[in-house]
Amino acid sequence: MDKHYPVIDTRSIVMRWGDMDAVGHLNNTYYFRYLEQIRLDWLESLGHGIDPSGCGPVLAGTACVFRKEITYPATLDITIELEKLGRSSLKLRHHFYRWDDPGVVYASGEVTLVWVDYQAGKSVSIPDDIRAAIDAAAPSV
Known part of the structure; x- marks a missing residue:
């Protein structure tokens, strides 16, 4: 199993019938x-919703490892864990x-975000208040 990193948040999602294959x-x-x-949702809770005329994250990479199938109905808790915090990434x-099967990892994923000025198309520093929120949630990082 992959390594767990400091959890900075956990969010819940209810699976819909139409989400099945x-x-x-x-x-x-x-x-x-x-x-x-x-x-x-996490970024909006920090006051950083996506604003195409400003600065924000773009997806630089993502991956997912499927460990155990998820079937309907299901309510999922999905962690947000900090693996690495850079200047702009x-x-x-x-x-x-699953809520009804606590402790069992059904999938693990990763995502790399890069903060950019959307209009200029150039990377910028991650906002200080996002850094502060991460530090408050995972002070040992």
Whole structure:
């Protein structure tokens, strides 16, 4: 099993009937959609919703390892764990857990975000208040 990093947040998502594939499992594309949704929710909770006229994150890379199939109905807890914090980039690790099967990792994912000035197309520093929120959630990092 992969390494767990300091958890900076956990978000919940309720699986919808239409999120399944033809054999009744959570469709592989929805793992990435769920990661996108929890990431956006987390950033919005910090006051950093996506504003195309300003600065914010772009997706530089993502991956997911599917460990155990998720079937409907399911409520999932998905962690947001800090793997690496750079000047303009942030690498996050995620673990998918079912509420009705606590402690079992159903999938693990990762995402690398780079903060950019959307208009200029250039990288910028991650905002100080996001750094402060990460430090408050995971002070040992």
